[in-house]
Amino acid sequence: MTDLWTRLAAVEARVRQAVEKKLAGDPSPDDPFRGLYLTPEAVRRVLDPRPDPDVLVPAEPGSRLSTVAERFRLDALDVELLLVVLMPDVDARFERLYGYLNDDVTRRRATVGLALELCGLPQAGTGRFRFDAGSRLVAGGLVEVREPDLPALSRPLRVPDRVVAHLLGHDPQPDLVRVVTGEPKSGFVRRVGDALRAGIGPIHLRGEGGAHVATSALACAGLDAVVLDVAALVDRDHPALDAVVREARLRGAGLVVGPVELLVPAKTRLLRELAAHDDLPLVLHGRQHWDPHWTDRPVVPVTVPPDDREPPDSALNGYRLGADETRHVVSVATGLAALDGRPVADEHLRAGVRARNGAGLDRLARRITPSVGPDDLVLPDATRRQLDELVLRARHRDRVLGSWRMRPGGGRGRGVVALFAGESGTGKTMSAEVVAAEIGVDLYVVDLSTVVDKYVGETEKNLERIFTEAAGVHGVLLFDEADAVFGKRSEVKDARDRYANVESAYLLQRMESLDGIAVLTTNLRSNVDEAFTRRIDVIADFPLPDRVQRLALWDRCLGTAMPRGDDLDLEFCAERFELAGGSIRSCAVTAAYLAAAADRPLAMADVISAVHQEYRKLGRLVLPNEFGPYCP
Template sequence: MSDDLGGLLARIGAVERRLRQAVAERRAADPNPDDQFRGLYLSDEAIDALLEAGREPFPPPEEAASGPPRLTALADAAGLSDLDVELLLVAMAPDVDSRFEQFYGYLNDDVTRRRATLGLALRLCGLVEADVHGRARFDAAAPLLACGLIVLGDTERPLLSRTLRVPDRVTAHLLGGDGCDPVAAPFVEEAAPVACGDARLASAVAAGAGLVYLHEGLGGSAASAAAAAFAAAGRATLAVDCRLLPTKPEDLPEAATALAREAVLRGAGIAAGPVDAGTCTALLARLEHVPVPLVLFGSGGWDPEWSRRQPLLLNVGVANRAERADLWRDAAGPALAAGVDLAAETAHFTLSVRQIHRAAEAAAQLARAEGEPIRAEHLRYGVRSQNAAGLEHLARRIEPAVDWNDLVLPPPILDGIRELAVRARRRDLVLDEWRMRPGAGRGMGVTGLFAGDSGTGKTMSAEVIAADLGMDLYTVNLATVVDKYIGETEKNLEKIFTEAAGVNGVLLFDEADAIFGKRSEVRDAHDRYANVESAYLLQRMESFEGLAILATNLRANLDEAFTRRLDVVVDFPVPDPEQRLLLWDRCLGKAMPRAADLDLAFLADAFELAGGHIRSAAVTAGYLTAEAGGRATMATVVAAVAREYRKLGRLCLEREFGDYLELVI
């Protein structure tokens, strides 16, 4: 038998001895002790006996030895007095020994009421029912109720007639159980202790700070920082994901009580977030009198209206590259393939500690399915698995299927595209560790402009960058952004930027001149609000923390203030004949059978088409070849080019088509 169980049963035995005295006194005062219907009604004799007898408490409990370890630890954690402990034992007795149900039913003179009432509990503890000190132990702010250790039932009855119930989780804990309260379990998660926050946090917790608010930036790990501070103070951590708390305000108090009870039982501090006005107010109102440190966190600032208590306000930073690499290494474990440079492969990902563990778990699952150790591509898959789905409602997600070898561009253009990828991959080192970030509230985001005619490879280049970084590409649908009503376009853009900030992806604004256009002279209200829209975009782009690419066919239409704030500007030229030859060869592919008369050099020299149009013509030629059931001939490819010309509104001229013109007329 464990010390906790043996000690607890000994304390319950002391309660039983007092009950025996109570039963003896009850029988001595009963005018009709042999009445078989006792407890179902009150006779005249019983009423007369109640009127004649005085109401005295039972003898006070004898001096008890120190309780079992868990009971002693609970008393210390919740700030329970000796009287509180005795009241808790009286209330818990029926949950440990079923005989007490009958005892209490007998003493309550009601066989249906098998728990101790508040009045009976006070008398069993040697107090009169009117004792102010004893009754105060059941105030809402007193430890027993504030910590959720006792629940008052029958609240419609007078105070002394209300029954006392101890939650099952408390009884199980004192008997040696280590489960989690079923009410609190859905909101509680693991938080690995990582000291990535303000160093003052650990000192504040150790010094007894009751309330701390952490401002958490993108990729911050406030819960892990709080866990590290609690661990330094010798406490466990109860990490609460506030996004999983009940949405109905009337359900929040029960959830908060369960969390308070769980924290007290574990001797833990509470780290809860991200909080908003509703959840913060509800939690603070319920946890105000619970003697455990509370660390709240969120991405916004603290609002003094949330609570009468003033918290300590601190910031929590992001783990640096080396720390993140260590976190990835610990999370991946021995399944990580040899030679994987975690610092290089994961430095550009913005993930919290919790997300890193989940991403590593997803990577391990994929690696096991393939029967291989965890490689870089598995890690990238794990990172993508942590992207929230909110952005997919506002932008089209593209999983990259191309790489640098698929781009056919002049070397200077390729250098500009590679620079954008390098900036995204190395920004932590340059902007954070080397402290080269500009001021004025600018974020760590990377922005680029891809300008050029349609089909010159702007979107494909953005996809290549996303593939190189191990991210998804999100193409913003302007139909979901631009709105004719004043102010709605800004709201839609704010949603996109907010969602994109929490996603490890590349954000592509195609046809960007539609929303990033020049500001004009104000002649009417439309001009004024259009300028407000552009000014908002200027400010929002500077504070964006992700990777955004603007693509436009009309660079001249962009406001100069945008181009000044861009990190990289790449002008995509129309391909020359040499590049068109490579494009024709790649777009026609290796799988489709080719006829001997297929002259790619003629196609490249004769038709001045951009890469996108060449790809479109090649696909059309593929369909024509499939329908004919043979090989791709010059006739089918030239026919496909002619159809592409008609789509573009261009004439099929003899100087371009030469002898093949008669095939398309």
């Protein structure tokens, strides 16, 4: 700060000298109309030769002014011009003085011509080009040239408020970015930091946790990180990007940008402009592979190893969360816990994870927030064990498939795929909802009617959109009645068979590279192609319930809130009516409506009538020996 005021005092001395000269040669200093016209005497003064340039004083080493000069590659003349333009922002007296020197009391800032004059430069010389759009002062965002329609020498100059604040020792949290001081680490992160320190870059980090690795690597290089809000930048005009680059330079920090997928293809220009700043440490990150055509400058692509992702809170194990996502989840969970009036619990954290999901996949699939748990299922023990195995795989896949590399090579993803096979109504969809609840994510049910298309290639495009959106979502993807798209390949007899097999081949490859959790359901397991079966991690069979399970289903579906009549015989229903769980639930709801219409407790007659209706829906015969004494 001392250096800045010393340098500004030198500028003030030159301004005083200029004012004294102007006063000494002014024929009418008390003229109330001065500044509104130009006298012949004033014309002769304009034609007088200019004084010799003053000696430029170098900035004091280590000061903010000298640091700005170094980071923006300013020479001594650039610094002097910057100080001249800065004066009205730090001393209000210079507004009036500059108005007098401009011969116009309304123009209270330095113009291009006045700045050149105060630095002893000829107005027709090369000094005027220090304020061109490509100059270090203007392109670096240190000086703004206003009113471009005026003649070049009359254009007013201004130092942006952010630059003034920095020179005066204040660095507020800026718009569009946040400033992060990372924590130095060893291993891969330190190697990236060493590369940045050596001037290698830009670097693109591909994989989960790229933002955290970027800030930690910059910390290893001794730099803070200016993290760009890419989503906000997409909606801004070009000048916002200049302000971001200026912020990084003012702080002597590296710039972290990502995920880059949000900028391509519509905003690829911004990536190209960012990469053009070869003096700025730049780290990009995202899930996609880097496309060398995005920038003219070569970018070094690096894949983030699984071990170097930021470990989340222990309660968030099993979720693939980066540093930013973890902060967001914890913040949302804290707010939800405060609304509940109790400490943060696992359900709050899980709700925070679900809150991270965008609406992109909602347009392609139906989102279900789980409202059931394992106790709501009535299944054989073998099926329950298979569901438990699916949950176990989902929670520990990063360690087993990532850190322990149990699925190496071949471009294989770290996804978990399950097949639920069984007749309609045996609990496949409900079980998928329970799995999602156990993992702590939402269930996304894909509507295959919106996926399958009769035109060649359209089904693959629809599925690719679903898989792409699902990659950024914490959820379980459910393909109900999946044999419609995952069916067996057939012998090629015509063009339709060939294209159908191409569709199946695409699905095989896409399921192999899946990074999420997918559940396929089918009514007939033999309909699913064996090649898909080989790629499935868990296969759960859902048989029709036996008598004991049917009794439990009847009791659970009727619930505890509805009054029951004395003649209700659920043992008889479980013994005689071989129905799946979905059909039993349908019967229970129909019987409840009949009891409500009669305004009485649920009676056995209501249940028998409901079962009779369900038989007709299923196309089954009503046999007297099956209904016994209740035969309608």
